[in-house]
Structures are given as C-alpha cells and as structure tokens.
Amino acid sequence: MPVLTRGAYAEPGTSLAFKTGDWRTMRPVHKHWAAPCHGACPAGEDAQEWLARFQEGHPREAWETIAHINPLPAVTGRICPHPCETACNRTHYDSPIAIHALERWLGDQAILNNWSFPGAQGVAEPAAVAVVGAGPGGLSCAYQLARRGHKVTLIDALPEPGGLLRSAIPMTRLPRDVLDAEIGRILDLGITFKPHTRLGDEADLARLRQEHRAVFLAPGIGLAKNWSVGGQVPTDHRPALELLKEFIAHGKVPTPASVIIHGGGNTAVDLARVMKRAGVAEVHLVTASGLPGPDTEPGDILNVVPRELHEAIEEGIIFHPHRTIQRLLMRGSKLMGIEMVSLRKLPGASGRKSRVAFEGTETILHADMVIPAIGENVDPTGFEALLGGAPYFRPADEWGRLPGHPDLFVGGDARGDRGTAAGAIGDGRKAAEAIDLFLAGQEPVHQRRPTLPYDHLNMAYYEPAPRREPPVLPVEQRTDSDEIEGPLPDAEARAEANRCLSCGSCLACDNCWTYCPDNAVIKTIEQAQDGSHYVFDYEYCKGCGMCATECPCGYIVMEEDH
Structure with missing residues (x-):
C-alpha cells in the first residue's frame, strides 16, 4: 500500500489504491425508459427501437422490428392516426418525427424487395x-x-x-x-x-x-346504430358506412345538391370527400367534437387522421364543430334542412363532463339529404x-x-x-x-416501463431540423383511384429517421465515458451499441452526476445509494 504524503505519485496502479467511491451518496444507473411514441402506439410498436435500426443504415432490420409486433406496416403507415406523433418528445422542440411516413416507407420496401417475416420460436405442442x-x-x-x-x-x-x-x-x-x-x-x-x-x-x-x-x-x-332526431327519420335514410361500402364495391354514391353528414370519425370524413368528388356542391359535416386548435381539449378533438382532416378542408368540406342536430326540417316526407345547436362540455353534479346544448344558439342549415355517421x-x-x-x-x-x-x-x-x-x-x-x-397452462404478465418525459432530455446535444413531409397531390388532381399522399423519397426518409431523439435508450455517444472526471465509466471491447457496453465502476464513482447531466437521451439517472 503506498504511503500518503503531500507529494505526487507516478508509481503504477497508485490511483487504484484509493476507493473514492466510498464518498458517494448518489449513484448513476442505466434506466431504459419507454419512449413516448412507444407508450402511445395502440399496436404496441416501439418506434424508437426501429428508428434506431433505420438510423444505423439497416432498413430491413428496422422493418423486422416492426413486423415482430405489427405485420401490416404499409397499411398502418397510411391509415393510422398515429398518436405516436402527437406524443413524440420532439414536438416540444420543433416538430414530431413523421413516424407514419417512415413506417409506410419501410412497409413499401418490404413489399418491393419481397422481404419475408422474421422467424419465431415454435411451440412444443402446436394446437x-x-x-x-x-x-x-x-x-x-x-x-x-x-x-x-x-x-x-x-x-x-x-x-x-x-x-x-x-x-x-x-x-x-x-x-x-x-x-x-x-x-x-x-x-x-x-x-x-x-x-x-x-x-x-x-x-x-x-x-x-x-x-x-x-x-x-x-x-x-x-x-348500424339506430338514428333519429326527435323520432323523425328521412325516407331516404342511409347510414354512412353502408354508403361508403357501396361506393367502394360499385363506385356509386348519392349526389344531392347539398348533404349533411352527422357524426365524426374517418367514415364520416371519407364519405364527405367521396361525395364532394362525385359532384355534390355543398358537403357539411356536423360533429359534436371540436377541430384541432388552442380552444379544443385534446380529448375532444375530432377522431380522424389529422392529415385527412386537413385534406378534407382543402377539398371544400364544411365542418360545423361542437354542434348537433336538434330538429329535422321536413316538407311532407322530403328533407329541407336541419336545425343545429351548439354544444359545450360542462361538468355535471358528479364532476364528470358531458356535452350540453346551449339554448339560443340554434342555426338553420338547408340541405337535401342527411346521413348519420354515429357508429355501429x-x-x-x-x-x-x-x-x-x-x-x-x-x-x-x-x-x-x-x-x-x-x-x-x-x-x-x-x-x-x-x-x-x-x-x-x-x-x-x-x-x-x-x-x-x-x-401451455400459464398466465400472461404485462411489463410496463415508465415513459421518458421531455425535461429528462439534454437538448443541448440536438440541432433543430425541419420535418420531412410526404408529397401530396394538389386538390385539382385528386380522383377516387389515385393515392393522395405519396412516399417520402429515400434520402428524405433517412434524414427524417435521423431526427429521432432516441428517448430513453442509449445513443452510444460516449458522453458518460468522456466526461467522467474519475474514469469510473468503462467502455467494453465490444462495439458500443447500447447501454450494456458502458459499465459503472462504483468503487471509484463519487456520484457527481456528470454522466447523467450530459446524457442526451435520459438513459442515465441518479438514484440514492444505500
């Protein structure tokens, strides 16, 4: 054991003799959070994981990562409302990752290149x-x-x-x-x-x-759910889903001079756009929900794919948010129009909010046909x-x-x-x-990871970058057969994948290894691809927290050392 003096030492192994980790009250640990996109995905995809494979230049591995969870990425990349994008931490910095466009790009590549599904472990006794x-x-x-x-x-x-x-x-x-x-x-x-x-x-x-x-x-x-307004039902009553199915099967749809679609959701918006392209001059959509904006609560927004809503407005669909039909205006058996009334969500006696009609907000809207789209x-x-x-x-x-x-x-x-x-x-x-x-006579167990909040990221290590948007056909070129939204070009897709912040997963950036003042972070011989290749040497770590502070993606946190 070396003898302590006020002089300096240059003898081999001298620094290893003093276990400076004894001073520590807090210690760094790796915490693999769930990225917000993962927690928000109804299918269970971990977008951060497959984006990492894409960033590394392995698109097939990225697609296989999706396919372990979702076998239809080229479909969901096109039609899903993608709540993962709403949840994306990058929203708080500039704009969310275009996850839907990248999922679609990978799904299309799999079709184009005839990629087969990744293998899986078979069971001992197939049933x-x-x-x-x-x-x-x-x-x-x-x-x-x-x-x-x-x-x-x-x-x-x-x-x-x-x-x-x-x-x-x-x-x-x-x-x-x-x-x-x-x-x-x-x-x-x-x-x-x-x-x-x-x-x-x-x-x-x-x-x-x-x-x-x-x-x-x-x-x-x-x-179709039963629908009437005060017991009244027009003689030409047809539910929206039935009309949409008929259009897709036979290419035909009613073409009154003006139509009101009552309800919300993708079926309502899809039918509205189809009827507008078929030649209906005025297409109105009356919905109890609100349109995206600062005055609309997140849980009260019209439940449609956001880009589809934007395209519908471009095409001339007239939306009447926070409204419902209070009365049908009939002349005999013929519909002449409706009386609308405004709705607002207000708390009741139990504290739970419900939509309430406001007297004095009635509005007359003329139309030749009303179509319910209230669900099935x-x-x-x-x-x-x-x-x-x-x-x-x-x-x-x-x-x-x-x-x-x-x-x-x-x-x-x-x-x-x-x-x-x-x-x-x-x-x-x-x-x-x-x-x-x-x-197999066993019970499923759900394992949930906490979601990484935005304030756990060190945004000093990220640069602003514009979101890459897929090309969209101009309104005048849109038909009932051509796909309206196109794919991202290859280079744009790769650039968009690189915008991912890698929330809660190691970037292998070496910051912890570089900044540690005590050399208490050891990097293994294997190529550093995730946090398992960085090891904390707690005998010498003093718990200063430098590694956690300088970790860009929140993968290192400080916890009390018992």
Whole structure:
C-alpha cells in the first residue's frame, strides 16, 4: 500500500489504491425508459427501437422490428392516426418525427424487395386455434399464432380477407395492391383461410370451440346504430358506412345538391370527400367534437387522421364543430334542412363532463339529404348468448379474455373501445400471446416501463431540423383511384429517421465515458451499441452526476445509494 504524503505519485496502479467511491451518496444507473411514441402506439410498436435500426443504415432490420409486433406496416403507415406523433418528445422542440411516413416507407420496401417475416420460436405442442374475422385484429392474431407454430383457421363472412380495410377505406388512402401484398404474406405462413363463412350460418361457435383449443373473436362492427332526431327519420335514410361500402364495391354514391353528414370519425370524413368528388356542391359535416386548435381539449378533438382532416378542408368540406342536430326540417316526407345547436362540455353534479346544448344558439342549415355517421354495433348473429343484448363484447381484460370462457378471446372494434386498425392489431397480438400461454397452462404478465418525459432530455446535444413531409397531390388532381399522399423519397426518409431523439435508450455517444472526471465509466471491447457496453465502476464513482447531466437521451439517472 503506498504511503500518503503531500507529494505526487507516478508509481503504477497508485490511483487504484484509493476507493473514492466510498464518498458517494448518489449513484448513476442505466434506466431504459419507454419512449413516448412507444407508450402511445395502440399496436404496441416501439418506434424508437426501429428508428434506431433505420438510423444505423439497416432498413430491413428496422422493418423486422416492426413486423415482430405489427405485420401490416404499409397499411398502418397510411391509415393510422398515429398518436405516436402527437406524443413524440420532439414536438416540444420543433416538430414530431413523421413516424407514419417512415413506417409506410419501410412497409413499401418490404413489399418491393419481397422481404419475408422474421422467424419465431415454435411451440412444443402446436394446437388448433380458430380466428373469427379477417380484419386487422383477426389477421394480427392469426399471424402471431402461426409464427408460434399453431394451426390457425381464419374464417370471414366476406369473399376476401381485410375486413373494413378492404370494404370501407377508399383506395385514395389505401391502395388494394398494398393491402393484398401484406395480407398475402400473412396467409403464406400456413394459415387456412375460409371465406364466405358467416358465424351463425355456415359456422357455429359451439362447434368451433369443440374443434379448436381456443377461439379468437374479431368480427368487427357492421350493424348500424339506430338514428333519429326527435323520432323523425328521412325516407331516404342511409347510414354512412353502408354508403361508403357501396361506393367502394360499385363506385356509386348519392349526389344531392347539398348533404349533411352527422357524426365524426374517418367514415364520416371519407364519405364527405367521396361525395364532394362525385359532384355534390355543398358537403357539411356536423360533429359534436371540436377541430384541432388552442380552444379544443385534446380529448375532444375530432377522431380522424389529422392529415385527412386537413385534406378534407382543402377539398371544400364544411365542418360545423361542437354542434348537433336538434330538429329535422321536413316538407311532407322530403328533407329541407336541419336545425343545429351548439354544444359545450360542462361538468355535471358528479364532476364528470358531458356535452350540453346551449339554448339560443340554434342555426338553420338547408340541405337535401342527411346521413348519420354515429357508429355501429356488433352484429349479434351467432354471438347472441355471449353478447346478452349488449352492443359489444364486454367485459374483457387487456388480453381479450372473457370472464367464464377461458377458451374465448375477443378484440378489435367488437370490444367497443378500439376504433383504429392499430388498436385492433394490438388486440390481436396480445390475445395471441395470451392464447399461447393459456395452451401451455400459464398466465400472461404485462411489463410496463415508465415513459421518458421531455425535461429528462439534454437538448443541448440536438440541432433543430425541419420535418420531412410526404408529397401530396394538389386538390385539382385528386380522383377516387389515385393515392393522395405519396412516399417520402429515400434520402428524405433517412434524414427524417435521423431526427429521432432516441428517448430513453442509449445513443452510444460516449458522453458518460468522456466526461467522467474519475474514469469510473468503462467502455467494453465490444462495439458500443447500447447501454450494456458502458459499465459503472462504483468503487471509484463519487456520484457527481456528470454522466447523467450530459446524457442526451435520459438513459442515465441518479438514484440514492444505500
């Protein structure tokens, strides 16, 4: 042991003799947070993870990272409202990452280059599982089960798989060759698809349960809700989803001089745009929700893809936010117009907010046709006993398990609380995991990571960079067949991926290793690609916090040292 004096030492190993870590009261630790985009994704994608692969120059690995969770990225990249972008921490700095455009770019590359799905671990004892409904929820569940090695039978009442993706989303938003390519890759995993098979007619739930170890129910919602205004219903009453399906199947839509669509959501906006392009001079959309803006609470914004809303306004759709129809103005059996009234959300006696009509705000709006777009319920045919008169399958836990029916799982719109293709995909994935564990006699366990807040980032290490926006057809060039939003050019896609802040995950920037005044951060011989290649030597770390302060992405935090 060296003898301490006031002089300096230059003897080998001298500095290692004094365990300066004994002075420490706080110590640095690695904390792998969830990025806000991950926490907000209904499908469960970790955008930060696949963006990191993209940044490193490995687009196929980035796509495979998505495909482990979501087998339809070229679809969701086009139609998802992408709450991940709203949640993105970069919103507080300049503008959010264009995650939807990058997801679409990777999905399109997979189709173009015929990339196959990444392999998965098979099960020791494959089981027969039935999936009812070939929409996004059913396709997701069938995909995850097939990758695990189970024998999956997918049934649907329609002649082709896809559900509302195929029957109710205009080609301007989702080209059918893209949909066919992604669904075809899923079915190629060995899934048996049975079209024209409607539960209650060609198939029986009791028999499905006898012939299969588990059944996943994702029939969607196709039964229009009852609609009237004070008991009045126009003689030409047609629900929005029915008209939209008819247009997609046959290319025809009513063309009155003016029309009012009552409701909100993508179905309402899609139909409004279709009717406008078909020649309807005035298309009004009356909705109880609000438009994006400083005066609208986040939970009260019209539930549509933001870019679709912007395009609809460009095309001349007239929105009437925070309004509802109070009275139909009829001349005999012919509609002449409506009386609208303003709505506001106010707290009631229980403290819970509800929409209240304001007397004195009535407005007359002339129109030749009114179309309700207020949503749909589950068609009870074949499910009567399970539904018990309810409009949806409830209650189900987060894994889609129905109480009292251990072999039955539900997901998608039929749960009544999803409303997006990404949400249905997430339901299918989680149900497949639960089914796999159920067949093995085990219980699913959900592991949640806390989400990294913006103020935990060190933005001094990031530079402002403009968001790359996909090209959009001018209004005068938009038709009912050509896709309106185009792909990002390759170079633009790579530049946009580089804007990711890597929230909560190591950037391998070397800041902790460089700035540590005690050389208490050791970098391993392996190439530093994540935090596991940086090791804290607590014998010498004094807990100064320099590494945590200078970590750009919040991966290092200080905790009390006991």
